[in-house]
Amino acid sequence: MRMKNLFKSLCDKAQNIVITTHIQPDADGIGSEIALCLALREIGKNAICVNEEPLLERYKYLDPIDCVISYSDYIAQEKEGKATVDLFIVADTNSLARIGAKVQSLVPNTKNLLFIDHHPAPKELEAIHCIDTTMAATGELVGSLIEALGVSFTKEMGYALYTAILIDTSSFRYPTVTGNTHRLIAKLMDTGVEPPQAYNKIYGTKKITYMQLLGRVLSSTSSTADGRVAWLSLTEESLEKFDVDTEDTHGLVNHLLILDNVKVACMFRQIGSAVKISFRSAGDIDVGVMAQALGGGGHDHSAATVTEGQIEDVIEKTVRKLELMLDQK
Numbered sequence: 001m002r003m004k005n006l007f008k009s010l011c012d013k014a015q016n017i018v019i020t021t022h023i024q025p026d027a028d029g030i031g032s033e034i035a036l037c038l039a040l041r042e043i044g045k046n047a048i049c050v051n052e053e054p055l056l057e058r059y060k061y062l063d064p065i066d067c068v069i070s071y072s073d074y075i076a077q078e079k080e081g082k083a084t085v086d087l088f089i090v091a092d093t094n095s096l097a098r099i100g101a102k103v104q105s106l107v108p109n110t111k112n113l114l115f116i117d118h119h120p121a122p123k124e125l126e127a128i129h130c131i132d133t134t135m136a137a138t139g140e141l142v143g144s145l146i147e148a149l150g151v152s153f154t155k156e157m158g159y160a161l162y163t164a165i166l167i168d169t170s171s172f173r174y175p176t177v178t179g180n181t182h183r184l185i186a187k188l189m190d191t192g193v194e195p196p197q198a199y200n201k202i203y204g205t206k207k208i209t210y211m212q213l214l215g216r217v218l219s220s221t222s223s224t225a226d227g228r229v230a231w232l233s234l235t236e237e238s239l240e241k242f243d244v245d246t247e248d249t250h251g252l253v254n255h256l257l258i259l260d261n262v263k264v265a266c267m268f269r270q271i272g273s274a275v276k277i278s279f280r281s282a283g284d285i286d287v288g289v290m291a292q293a294l295g296g297g298g299h300d301h302s303a304a305t306v307t308e309g310q311i312e313d314v315i316e317k318t319v320r321k322l323e324l325m326l327d328q329k
């Protein structure tokens with residue numbers, strides 16, 4: 001209730017509203033900002049989404065009326081770039097550093113700043129923003145905030161929010177998915193959202209080379225003897241060989257979650273002299289805490305960290321630590 005009131009009163013007072021999301025945005029960030037923008041326009045606000053970079057081609061279908069523009073286009077449009085922004089909304093992150101250096105420069109000309117997010121945040125931020133870590137996606141939170149404005153969902157908002165939630169829950173499989181999530185999904189479907197369409201537009205655009213990479217990566221699957229920890233690894237060389245975007249690799253680790261007995265799934269990727277480790281939980285294990293213990297962070301069910309070293313070494317050390325942590329559960 002507090003968040004709905006806060007959101008509503010900030011929107012009531014504002015006319016010029018800029019919305020953004022994190023850099024390298026995913027469908028949750030993009031879907032959330034677009035739905036918010038459409039809803040705010042419905043109630044007569046001058047709302048626009050300004051991202052650090054233009055939307056990637058593959059996401060453009062989520063933005064049929066071009067709500068999202070790049071920072072450069074925004075500045076060109078605003079001439080001096082000095083227009084006062086009454087309300088600056090950041091969706092799907094609670095860190096200004098994550099919205100990009102260019103977009104960050106808009107913040108000083110802003111009367112009010114509001115984070116709408118579902119990632120863990122410092123207590124002092126949680127108290128004065130719309131941050132709810134129990135939400136399956138920022139899109140779910142945005143759905144409830146749009147309802148608080150008294151705006152009815154349109155089909156465009158429907159696709160944006162449905163896709164946000166679909167992506168962030170890896171197709172409704174995470175423990176963050178609740179009855180409320182599905183009650184919102186039902187309302188979005190009532191606007192005309194068709195699940196096969198929504199699914200195929202976001203997932204069904206892969207190239208043959210993606211399948212070849214997938215084959216290579218999945219055949220690298222290993223696990224501890226008891227199967228509790230399973231992992232796969234990805235090299236820069238195979239990314240180049242199969243010409244696959246890094247973005248397309250984010251979901252690869254999810255394939256491990258269907259292994260029998262698996263508690264924690266990991267993906268290791270060498271990036272220069274460092275290794276990025278992504279963690280997924282198959283259920284009740286909090287991988288956010290584990291990632292934190294290894295210098296990173298994230299959600300209970302999905303988290304990551306980066307560590308210096310060579311991939312074989314990092315795999316060995318990390319798996320050993322994960323086993324220790326699992327033993328203490």
Ligand SMILES: [Mn+2]
Nearest residue numbers: 028092138168
């Ligand atoms: Mn998200």
